[in-house]
Every structure is written in structure tokens, then in C-alpha cells.
Amino acid sequence: MMDFLTQCRAIIGQTYVLDTPDGMAPFLTDQRGRFTGKALAVLRPGSVDEVAALVRTCVEHRVGLVPQGGNTGLVLGSVPDVSGTQVVLSLARLNSIRQIDAVNRTMTVDAGCILQHIQEAAAAEGCLFPLSLAAEGSCTIGGNLATNAGGTAVLRYGNTRELCLGLEVVTPQGEIWSGLRGLRKDNTGYDLRDLFIGAEGTLGIITGAVLKLYPQPKACITALAALPSPAHAQQLLVLMQDCCGSSLTGFELMSRYCLELVAQQFPQLPRPFAEPHPQYVLLELSSSESEQHAIGLLEQAIGAALERDVINDAVVATSVAQSAGLWQLREHIPLAQAKAGKNVKHDISLPVSRIADFIATTEPLLEAAFPGCQLVCFGHLGDGNLHFNVAPPGGMSNEDFLHNQDQVNRVVHDSVVAFGGSISAEHGIGTLKRDELARYKSPVELNMMRAIKAALDPLGIMNPGKIL
Amino acid sequence: MMDFLTQCRAIIGQTYVLDTPDGMAPFLTDQRGRFTGKALAVLRPGSVDEVAALVRTCVEHRVGLVPQGGNTGLVLGSVPDVSGTQVVLSLARLNSIRQIDAVNRTMTVDAGCILQHIQEAAAAEGCLFPLSLAAEGSCTIGGNLATNAGGTAVLRYGNTRELCLGLEVVTPQGEIWSGLRGLRKDNTGYDLRDLFIGAEGTLGIITGAVLKLYPQPKACITALAALPSPAHAQQLLVLMQDCCGSSLTGFELMSRYCLELVAQQFPQLPRPFAEPHPQYVLLELSSSESEQHAIGLLEQAIGAALERDVINDAVVATSVAQSAGLWQLREHIPLAQAKAGKNVKHDISLPVSRIADFIATTEPLLEAAFPGCQLVCFGHLGDGNLHFNVAPPGGMSNEDFLHNQDQVNRVVHDSVVAFGGSISAEHGIGTLKRDELARYKSPVELNMMRAIKAALDPLGIMNPGKIL
Incomplete structure (x- = not known):
């Protein structure tokens, strides 16, 4: 039996089998720099047939494979473990x-x-x-x-x-x-x-x-609404969908604290309202007809929301630049967080109807457990998806606070599950949330997943240790 | 060990264990009356816990279960086989x-x-x-x-x-x-x-x-367009989606022969055009805004289609009754077919871009194999889904033609697969298309399906003999 790496080189060529520390380094650490694994080699096949031949070689030698794309995942799903026995299989050359x-x-x-x-x-x-x-x-x-x-x-x-x-x-x-x-x-x-x-x-x-x-939609316009509370944001969502149907293409919640953080860290960005408001919603409408149609629809919906006291105020972007500026506020929240220091992040989802109650219930639980901690709550409210991040109390070092990460997760995830939500809305499980999955999923569901894994991958060579 | 039926009666009560021929009869024959199976009993649980208890009893006694809802399936998926060893498990009482x-x-x-x-x-x-x-x-x-x-x-x-x-x-x-x-x-x-x-x-x-x-959409309007060919229908779909986006909620193709059949069998139904056209498309637009908005959008799109010679003519329904009349034409096609005699039915799908080529290629193949046969082609063109039915040549009896069913299927399904399509778009496999599935699916895919079936249902008690 030929040596494993020799066989891999025969399949994809010496250039594409990386086994030096420098060659492998970019593939071994996750994007946020929280974890670095080890690998036997990084394999860079150039065709589907080469991928299949490499997998057969891994089967022959019982070598675990970690598929990797852009390695931008947030749950440590695309990096190998520390054993040094796995290979990273990069799909980057299959890019047609x-x-x-x-x-x-x-x-x-x-x-x-x-x-x-x-x-x-x-x-x-x-x-x-x-x-x-x-x-x-x-x-x-x-x-x-x-x-x-x-x-x-x-x-x-x-x-x-x-x-x-x-x-x-x-x-x-x-x-x-x-x-x-x-x-x-x-x-x-x-x-x-x-x-x-x-x-x-x-x-x-x-x-x-x-x-x-x-x-392609013919037009896409953006507005920022200011609201008294998350409950009002839920009402606004229902109102906007009733008025605009599928023309509503964006609905992003941001708390007052989120925009204050952005204003502190990125003072050059626009500040749409003179006075602060408890909550904001970024609205986006797309029209298959015309810009005029989109504006008419948005103004009508905003008018109805003002009239019914669902929102305090709103600004509609009247240019592409203004629209980009409003989206920048949303996109700069994670960047502002990163500049301000570490925090414990959560990627959760809930029934849309439970979001206000969830926030109202969970914030006091966090305050009781970690007095003075700061909630950075924003996200895709239209999908029930919140990035519900918790920053340390003033005076506590990032490191001290991160020691509490498991306890913070426990407070948040227990509450999420009590409200019928998910502990991973859009990021997946990887290894980061594997223990959380085992904690919260029912044995019936976990057993079905394990049965499927064992049936399709009886040798357990596909991304070992991820999810299950 | 208690007798199987005694155990079932203990779980759901005597009334809900049907084991007389009369009691079971309504559950044993498929809706089109093509097949009648036999059963040990028909079980009618009243709660999820009762369903679970019945399944555990079936496990204990190794009895195969056939779940049944309204028994309206078209592929013999909800009736038992002829062995008399299976039970039908009706979910009808779980109706809250x-x-x-x-x-x-x-x-x-x-x-x-x-x-x-x-x-x-x-x-x-x-x-x-x-x-x-x-x-x-x-x-x-x-x-x-x-x-x-x-x-x-x-x-x-x-x-x-x-x-x-x-x-x-x-x-x-x-x-x-x-x-x-x-x-x-x-x-x-x-x-x-x-x-x-x-x-x-x-x-x-x-x-x-x-x-x-x-x-709920605020308005929904209907139109019937007349077109020279299926290729024009493809063009119309692209045009309508570009103009109307997700407001386009219906797009149904009907050939000239389909509407002639409806006119013969149901002369009381409307005839929207004075002259016949090769193809028709039933269009439906829904608006989250107003009826006026829907009509404006539809008239604009139809105007563009006429201008670009994509359609010959069109009528827009101006009342709920007219709209219902246009939908009746579509809905009466299968009824008219049934009145006119038997035919060999297909529920196929294709990439939308291949539909015109598929029809142009397949119709002559059918004509060559069964001279004088009549194609009854209609369906959800917007989804690439055709009901591509074949009626006997004039003079041939239904029975004689149905003896050719397998050969008709072979011509149509071979062509579907050559065009990258599916032999079951919306009806499923059941037992009716099980052999066709085995014929056309790759061994790789079939083996994965079998592995999953064996992993989740190792005793093979769940709807045995269906799909695989």
C-alpha cells in the first residue's frame, strides 16, 4: 500500500498537497482567530473527480477529512482538530x-x-x-x-x-x-x-x-424607523408585511445602545435622528416596478405606522448614498463591538411573536447574574433572528468576563429554549456549539441524526467531531 | 403476549379498530379506483400518544403500517398491499x-x-x-x-x-x-x-x-392569453416575472386540444376567444396593495407581450365570476379527459427553459410509436410541471391502449430524463412509480435512500413497499 500522501500527490500533483507549516497555516485557524488545529496535509483538488479520488484514498487509509471553502465560518466547523491526523480538503480551486x-x-x-x-x-x-x-x-x-x-x-x-x-x-x-x-x-x-x-x-x-x-428588482429603497420598544417592532413588521407583501426585503432591529456604540467608534457615520430612541428598525423595500412605486409604498406604510403610534419617527433615504449610509449603521455594529472589546455572542432565533417577551425576560436575568453587563441586541427581526451579544460590565476586563462565557450562554440559551427558539439561527454548530446541541436537543432527535451519520458515513471520516 | 388486535383495542378502544370487510372497505381502494388492497385492520387513533402506542405494538408484532390521510393520493402510496398482513393507520381523527x-x-x-x-x-x-x-x-x-x-x-x-x-x-x-x-x-x-x-x-x-x-393579498386577478407555441409561453413567463416579480401567482399552460376537449364535454363553460389558438396561458396576479394596482400591472405586462409578439391575444377577467370561469377551464381539463375516456397520465417536470424543446421532441416520438394518439398537455408551466397525458388514437379502445401503458411511459420518461427532468413532479412515487424510480435514479442515490430507510426503520414496518 502506497503511503497516503504519495497517493494524494499522484492524484492532484505535488503542488496541491501542502504539508509544510507555512503552507498549511492559512487553513488551520478559524476566521476570528479563536482556534488553531493541526493537519496531516492540506489537499487542493482541481476537479470533482480528484475530490472523489482523494476521498477514496482517505477511506483506504482511514484518514478524517475536513472540507473547507472560504474558512469564514463562525463555529469552528471548517478547521481540523489538534490531533494532526486529519486532512483539510480545500474546495477553493473548484471555482467555475x-x-x-x-x-x-x-x-x-x-x-x-x-x-x-x-x-x-x-x-x-x-x-x-x-x-x-x-x-x-x-x-x-x-x-x-x-x-x-x-x-x-x-x-x-x-x-x-x-x-x-x-x-x-x-x-x-x-x-x-x-x-x-x-x-x-x-x-x-x-x-x-x-x-x-x-x-x-x-x-x-x-x-x-x-x-x-x-x-432583478427595478428599485430598492431604505428607511430607518425609531420605535419605543421591541414590541412595537413586532407590530411594525406585521403592518409592513400587510401593506407591502413580498416587497418588504429587509427588517433589521437595532437597540439604542447599538447605535451609540457605532457613533462612539465611528463618529464619521450619519446620525439620522437628533434625539435618541429606544429601538430602531432598518427597513428595505424592493419593487419589481419602479422607484416611484417603492417610495409610494414605503411612505404609505410609514404613514400608517405613525398614525397608529407604532413608530416615533422615520427617515427615508432619498439617494443611493443615504441608503448606503443607513445600511452602514447596521453593518458597523459588529465592527464597533470588536473595537470596544470582547463580548459573548449569540446567534439565536425565536418565533417573531415572542421576541419582545424574550428580551424583556432575558435582560433582567443577565443583569441579575452579571450586574452592569451590557446587552448588544440587533439582528434580522423579520426572520426572528437576533444577535444577542453580552458585553462586560464597566470596569471588568474582557478576560475576566470571558471566563463567564459558559454561564452567560446558559442564561441566554435556557431562555431561548424556554421561548421555543433555536440556539443557532444561521451559523451552525461546528465544534463551538456541539455540547450545547447535545444539551438542548431531545434524545429522539439526536439518535435520528446519529443513525443517519452512521448510515451514510460508517467510517466516520467526514468532518469528524463536528455537529455530533 | 396478547393478540395484536386485542392490544390495539386496549389502546384506542374497540370502536376505532375496524376489521370487518365493510368497515375497512373505504380505506383499501385508491381514489382513482385502480387498486384494492387487503388489511389486517384499520386503526383510527385519536391522539399522538395513541399513534405512538400503536406503532410500538406494531413493532412488537412486526406488523407493517400504512399511514393514511384523506386517501386522495395518485400513486397508490396510502393503500395496503394485497397480503392482508398490514394495518392502515388513519390519521383522520387527529384533526384539530x-x-x-x-x-x-x-x-x-x-x-x-x-x-x-x-x-x-x-x-x-x-x-x-x-x-x-x-x-x-x-x-x-x-x-x-x-x-x-x-x-x-x-x-x-x-x-x-x-x-x-x-x-x-x-x-x-x-x-x-x-x-x-x-x-x-x-x-x-x-x-x-x-x-x-x-x-x-x-x-x-x-x-x-x-x-x-x-x-392575504388585497386583490387577485386573472387573464387568459393566447399564444402561437410553447416557446412563446416560456418567453411570456420571463416577461411576466420581470414586469411583475412575485405578484405573478399563477401561470398555467393549456394546449388547444385541452380547451377543445373541455368545450366538447362541458359546452356550458365560457369560450373566451372566437378563434382557436395553438396554446393558452392562464395568468393570475395577486397584489398586496389594491385591485387597481393588480390590473395596472397586468395590463402593462400584457401590453408589452402583445407589442413584442409574445402573445396573439388576451382577455382579462373583469369580475370574480369571469375569473372563476377562466379557472374552471383549467380545472375541467382532467374532468373532460375522464369523460372522454382513459389515457396514460404523466406528472413530469423540466427546467422551464427546456419545455418547448421537450414537447417538440416528444410529441413526434409518441406519434411514431402510437400513430394517431392524442397529446393532452397542460400544467403549471411556471414551475416546469406538465401533466403530459396521452389519449388513444381514434378507433382504438381504451383497454387496448392501456395495454401499451408501459411503452407510453417509456417514451415519455426516457425523454423527460434526457431533458434533465423528473418523472414525478408533484404526485410522488408510492408503488405506482416504484419501478420507474429504480430504473431512472442512479445507484448512488438509491443506495443513500436505502441506507437512510434501513437506519431509521430497521424493521421495515413503515409503509412497506412504497418508494423503494
Whole structure:
């Protein structure tokens, strides 16, 4: 039996088998720099057949594989463990857009395509690929699919799962499943596609996908509303959806503290209101008709909200620059947080109807456990998804506070589960939340997941130690 | 060990264990009357706990279970085989709407709820549950979920899978999985929900679901367009979506022959055009704003289509009665077919961009194999879904033609697969298409399905013989 790495070199060429510390380093640490693993090698195949041949070699030698796209994940799902026995399999060289079908409104892509390139290729055909998130300049669609990524367009277009019609997957046996169907309706057996989506590479390696495209909206406008409370934000969401239907494409909640943090750290950014308000909602409306139509619709909805005392005030962006400025406020919250110091982050979701009650219940629990701690609460309220982050009390060092991370998680996640929510809305499980998953999922559900993992990957070579 | 039926009676009461021929008869024959099975008994539990207890009893006695909702399926998926060793487990008594959350826009229901009752309950809260199909007065949501039913609203709202956020399932071990989440985002492990949806009861019994609701549109208008060819219909779809975005909620293709058949069999129905045209498209637009808005949008789109010679002519319904009349034309096609005689039916889907080529290629193949046969081609073109039915040549008896069913299927399904399509768009596999599935699916995909089935239902008691 040939040596494992010799076999890998024979398959993909010496250049693409990285086994020096310098060569491997960029693939071993997660994006936030919280964890560094070790690897036997980093493998960079250039085709689906090469991926399949590498997997068969891993099977032969019982080597665990960690699939990696842009390595922008937030739950340590795309880096190897510290054993040094696993290989990283980078999909980055599989980066072709294979086909665009503007009539079927589909695009067939390699898993290693950067999300932004896919957005641009769709736009060049007059179409929209709606998935949009902070890492879009470096994340890959394979990673988006493996984690069922969310982002800012879920309200209208759904998660990555809803944007995918077909997959190509290399199985844990090193076979190629060609499920690249561009069909809106297909009821021929079990839904393997949705099983691989969100499985974080633990059931197989996604190598290609057929994505859904949409008509490009003709206009997109933005407004910022000021509100008395999260309960008012819930009411505003119902009102906006009743008025605007699917034209409502963005609905982002930000607390007063979030915008104060942004103003402190980025004083050059706009301050839309003279006086502070307890809560803000960033609204985005898209129209398939015209800018005039979008503005008319938005003004009518805002008028109704003012009249019914659902909002205190609102500003509508009247230029692209103003619109970008409002979105910058939202996008700078995590950056302002990072500049201000460490905090304990949560990526949670709740039934939209429970959000105000959840915040009202959980904030006092945190205050009781960690007097003076500061809640940084913002997120995609339209999807029930909050980034519910907790910053240390004034005077406490970041390090001291991070020692309490598990207790902070316990307060927040216990409350989330009590309100019927999820401890991971859009980031996945990886290794970061694996113990939390085991704590909160029912044994019935965990046993079904383990049975599926064992059935499809009996040797346990696919992204070992992630999720389960 | 107690006798099996005695145990069942102890769990659900004597009244709800049917074992006489008369009592069982309504549950043993499929809706189209093509097949009658035999059963040990029909079990009618009244609660989820009773379902679970019955499944555990079936496990103990190794008795196969056939879950049944409204028994309106079209692929023999909800009737037992002829062995007489299986039981039918009817979910019909689980028919409560458990909760409606108008802010979260969700409804939690028992699996045995009739689809139409769910639609009505949503409407009473000012909401829309968009799933709509011919059998809605008698089919149950559990069956809709088990088969991932399609229907006329898929273009805008997706299949049943896209309308479901959470499930409650009794597993093949008789445990209850409580996955009744009302969350738009939840990335906590494998997507079990979508695995059970569309599995036709072969992996577990769906007993409850959380469904997505939408705002009720303020207006909905209908038009009928006349076109030279299916290729023009493809162009019209692109044009309508570019003009109207998600306001386009219906797009149904009907050939000249379809409407002639309807006119022959139902002469009282409207005839919108004085002269015949090769193809027709039924268009439906919904507006979250007003009727005026919908009409304006539709007239603008139709104007553009006429200007670019995409359509020959169009009539817009100006009243609810006219709109209903246009939909009746579409809905009476299968009824007219049934009155005119038997035919070989296909429920296929294709990439929307391939539909015209598929029809142009396949019609001559059928004509060559069965000279004089008549194609009855209509369906949800917006989803790429055609009901591509073949009627006997004039002079050939229905019976003689039905002897050719397998050969007709071979011509049509070979062509579907060559064009990248699906042999079952919205009806599922059941036993009717099980051999076709085995013929057309890749061994890689079939093996993954079999591995999942064996992992979750190792005793093989869940709807044995269906799909695989």
C-alpha cells in the first residue's frame, strides 16, 4: 500500500498537497482567530473527480477529512482538530460558474465559487442571486450550503437551502452523486439535497450546486424607523408585511445602545435622528416596478405606522448614498463591538411573536447574574433572528468576563429554549456549539441524526467531531 | 403476549379498530379506483400518544403500517398491499387546529386536518395558507406533507415543503419527535423535517406540523392569453416575472386540444376567444396593495407581450365570476379527459427553459410509436410541471391502449430524463412509480435512500413497499 500522501500527490500533483507549516497555516485557524488545529496535509483538488479520488484514498487509509471553502465560518466547523491526523480538503480551486440559464432562472456553480462572484454573474444576466452576508467577498457557496447560511435577504428569499435546487456531492465512499437538477418540483424519493445542506460537511462533500435566480428588482429603497420598544417592532413588521407583501426585503432591529456604540467608534457615520430612541428598525423595500412605486409604498406604510403610534419617527433615504449610509449603521455594529472589546455572542432565533417577551425576560436575568453587563441586541427581526451579544460590565476586563462565557450562554440559551427558539439561527454548530446541541436537543432527535451519520458515513471520516 | 388486535383495542378502544370487510372497505381502494388492497385492520387513533402506542405494538408484532390521510393520493402510496398482513393507520381523527400565531404567521395543526379547513382558519385571521390543489376539500395536511404536494400556488409560494417550519413525527420505534418549531432560521443539525416531508410515510408518521402563513393579498386577478407555441409561453413567463416579480401567482399552460376537449364535454363553460389558438396561458396576479394596482400591472405586462409578439391575444377577467370561469377551464381539463375516456397520465417536470424543446421532441416520438394518439398537455408551466397525458388514437379502445401503458411511459420518461427532468413532479412515487424510480435514479442515490430507510426503520414496518 502506497503511503497516503504519495497517493494524494499522484492524484492532484505535488503542488496541491501542502504539508509544510507555512503552507498549511492559512487553513488551520478559524476566521476570528479563536482556534488553531493541526493537519496531516492540506489537499487542493482541481476537479470533482480528484475530490472523489482523494476521498477514496482517505477511506483506504482511514484518514478524517475536513472540507473547507472560504474558512469564514463562525463555529469552528471548517478547521481540523489538534490531533494532526486529519486532512483539510480545500474546495477553493473548484471555482467555475458552469452554466447560467436565464429562462429557467438557474445557475450551476462549483462549490468553491466566491459568493460575490456568483452575485455578479447573476447581475450580468439581469438576474438576482439574493444570498447576501458580511463575508460575501471571501466565503464560498459550498460553505454557504454546508452551513445553510442566512444573511440579510432571508425575509424575502429564504435561507441558502431555499435558494438551491440541486447538488453534486462526493459521498463518504468517494462516489459522485450527480443531483444537479434545475427543477422547481421533483418528488422522486427522499430529500437528500436538504440533508446535505446544513450538514456542515459531515455527510459528504458538496462539489457543485444549481442555484435559484430571481428577476432583478427595478428599485430598492431604505428607511430607518425609531420605535419605543421591541414590541412595537413586532407590530411594525406585521403592518409592513400587510401593506407591502413580498416587497418588504429587509427588517433589521437595532437597540439604542447599538447605535451609540457605532457613533462612539465611528463618529464619521450619519446620525439620522437628533434625539435618541429606544429601538430602531432598518427597513428595505424592493419593487419589481419602479422607484416611484417603492417610495409610494414605503411612505404609505410609514404613514400608517405613525398614525397608529407604532413608530416615533422615520427617515427615508432619498439617494443611493443615504441608503448606503443607513445600511452602514447596521453593518458597523459588529465592527464597533470588536473595537470596544470582547463580548459573548449569540446567534439565536425565536418565533417573531415572542421576541419582545424574550428580551424583556432575558435582560433582567443577565443583569441579575452579571450586574452592569451590557446587552448588544440587533439582528434580522423579520426572520426572528437576533444577535444577542453580552458585553462586560464597566470596569471588568474582557478576560475576566470571558471566563463567564459558559454561564452567560446558559442564561441566554435556557431562555431561548424556554421561548421555543433555536440556539443557532444561521451559523451552525461546528465544534463551538456541539455540547450545547447535545444539551438542548431531545434524545429522539439526536439518535435520528446519529443513525443517519452512521448510515451514510460508517467510517466516520467526514468532518469528524463536528455537529455530533 | 396478547393478540395484536386485542392490544390495539386496549389502546384506542374497540370502536376505532375496524376489521370487518365493510368497515375497512373505504380505506383499501385508491381514489382513482385502480387498486384494492387487503388489511389486517384499520386503526383510527385519536391522539399522538395513541399513534405512538400503536406503532410500538406494531413493532412488537412486526406488523407493517400504512399511514393514511384523506386517501386522495395518485400513486397508490396510502393503500395496503394485497397480503392482508398490514394495518392502515388513519390519521383522520387527529384533526384539530392547535394554534394560530398571527404575528409569527404560523399555524400549528394536527396531521389529519383537511387542507380546506386550514385555508379557512388562516383566512379567518386575515392570513393566507397558500397550498391549493384539486383535492383540497378532502385531502389532509399530513398527506400533503408526506407527498410534498404541489398545486397551483407553487410559482409564488413553493411546494408543501416550503410551507412547513416544523413537524411532529412518531418514529418507527414508536417514539414521539417534537419538532414543532415556528422558526424561520434554525441551523441545529441535520434537516430531519425535510427528510420526513416527501418520504410518503416510509420513515415515520407525521402527526403534527407548524405551517407558514402569509398576508392575504388585497386583490387577485386573472387573464387568459393566447399564444402561437410553447416557446412563446416560456418567453411570456420571463416577461411576466420581470414586469411583475412575485405578484405573478399563477401561470398555467393549456394546449388547444385541452380547451377543445373541455368545450366538447362541458359546452356550458365560457369560450373566451372566437378563434382557436395553438396554446393558452392562464395568468393570475395577486397584489398586496389594491385591485387597481393588480390590473395596472397586468395590463402593462400584457401590453408589452402583445407589442413584442409574445402573445396573439388576451382577455382579462373583469369580475370574480369571469375569473372563476377562466379557472374552471383549467380545472375541467382532467374532468373532460375522464369523460372522454382513459389515457396514460404523466406528472413530469423540466427546467422551464427546456419545455418547448421537450414537447417538440416528444410529441413526434409518441406519434411514431402510437400513430394517431392524442397529446393532452397542460400544467403549471411556471414551475416546469406538465401533466403530459396521452389519449388513444381514434378507433382504438381504451383497454387496448392501456395495454401499451408501459411503452407510453417509456417514451415519455426516457425523454423527460434526457431533458434533465423528473418523472414525478408533484404526485410522488408510492408503488405506482416504484419501478420507474429504480430504473431512472442512479445507484448512488438509491443506495443513500436505502441506507437512510434501513437506519431509521430497521424493521421495515413503515409503509412497506412504497418508494423503494
